[in-house]
Amino acid sequence: MMNRKAGKEQGSASSKSRRSGIAKLLDDTAVSTYEDVRAIIDAKFELLKIELTEKLSVIASAAVVAVILVVGMTYLLTTVALLIGELLGHPFLGYLIVSLLFLSCFLFFTRFKPLLLRNLIQKILLSLHDYN
Template sequence: MSRMKQEPTNVNRKEERERQRKGIPGLIDSTVSSTIDDLKAIIDAKLELFKIELTEKVALVSAFVLLLVVLMIGVAYLITTIALLFGELFGHVWLGYLLVSMVFILTFAFFTKVKPNALKNFIHKILLSAND
């Protein structure tokens, strides 16, 4: 019984609110509330898009780092193999490692003392061409 009494009271309140909302104030109220709802939906969509783009970039960087690690391991084995080959050719294994080490040291010296901007310019060109 108490439920039946409350329902008509709620219906009367709703009708009274709708009567008050009629006219220009009601139109302004509905416009403002719909605009706020639209802004909330746009912000939610932008956040979801940002999350998707961020996860895509994280996945790309992770894949790049993983491939770089695999490449570095492969290069390390290749350098060791070349050092062993030169060691066999010269009759002493240590000469092969010395020769390969000297190549790396001379490369370091070239890019730090002789042409310090050459490597920076080369990397800059690669990055610019990758972004175009």
């Protein structure tokens, strides 16, 4: 009888060591999986930060270029107005003609063809991203 108890105790001891080995393996696998998932999530956040930074830099550079364009167009329109005024003999006539040109464009795009400008801008933006 003693041999049977000793055999059972040895069997249960080896079973416990196997369980602890399997449990340890499962624990290590779960921990490494958790760490891998956490590393993937951290990497995705870093990628998102980089993409957002890139998009913000594109927007900022476009804003700077837009300001430069507005200032340049202002000087160009002032020059055209002064030229027209010089040709007509009165400087105010040049400014009047340029102003009337802008007001007529405003009326055209707001009263007569309000969707034309929106559709044109939408087509330009879609063509920038290669959409048809």
